[in-house]
Amino acid sequence: MADFPLPVRNLIAQLKKLPGIGPRSAERVALFIMQSEPKLAAELADAVRAARGTIKNCSRCGNYTAIDPCEICASPRRDKGLICVVERPADVLLVEKSGRFGGVYHALMGKIAPLDGIGPEQLRISDLLKRVESEKPREVVIALGSDAQSEATAHHLVSILKPLGVAVTRIASGIAVGTGLEYADELTIGRAIEGRRPA
Numbered sequence: 001m002a003d004f005p006l007p008v009r010n011l012i013a014q015l016k017k018l019p020g021i022g023p024r025s026a027e028r029v030a031l032f033i034m035q036s037e038p039k040l041a042a043e044l045a046d047a048v049r050a051a052r053g054t055i056k057n058c059s060r061c062g063n064y065t066a067i068d069p070c071e072i073c074a075s076p077r078r079d080k081g082l083i084c085v086v087e088r089p090a091d092v093l094l095v096e097k098s099g100r101f102g103g104v105y106h107a108l109m110g111k112i113a114p115l116d117g118i119g120p121e122q123l124r125i126s127d128l129l130k131r132v133e134s135e136k137p138r139e140v141v142i143a144l145g146s147d148a149q150s151e152a153t154a155h156h157l158v159s160i161l162k163p164l165g166v167a168v169t170r171i172a173s174g175i176a177v178g179t180g181l182e183y184a185d186e187l188t189i190g191r192a193i194e195g196r197r198p199a
Helices: 006-015 023-035 038-054 089-098 125-135 148-164 186-194
Strands: 079-086 103-107 139-142 167-170
Touching: 006 023, 023 038, 079 089, 079 125, 089 103, 089 186, 103 125, 125 148, 139 148, 148 167
Parallel strands: 079 103, 079 139, 139 167
Antiparallel strands: none
């Protein structure tokens, strides 16, 4: 049975590694690229290289940025006494889209998952403790999902932050149980931020 040439098969294999792209979608995208003007493929490759080459994590909050510190951390208009803790840099963007949060962020770069060998040491939790001790925020908002690993991470954060004398809150309900922030729309996230409660 005939198959695609090896370079096209390799392209399909790489596309299948992307989230939400199954075998059929990968094949369709690969064929679209192959049938398009060569300029499209070159621009796509250049955009991927540029993004990976210039975007890094902010040394302070972990957000994606081309400058360090990021625009949010550097902004004099942000409330530095309010730190929102999220799982990933992409979650910063989700909370920002809600338009309801004016503080700064701290991305943990994951969540506690003992079965996967991820404990507090593998996350940016010690960096968060240093920030709280040096910056003395009045409140830390824990904006994690409601799955079991997020709950374990939130419980751990509450146990180590409360003794530091900072108010610790959690975002309110509105995020579906068993899911992460990436599945919620801006309105749901905004309402959850506004309705946060003590942890």
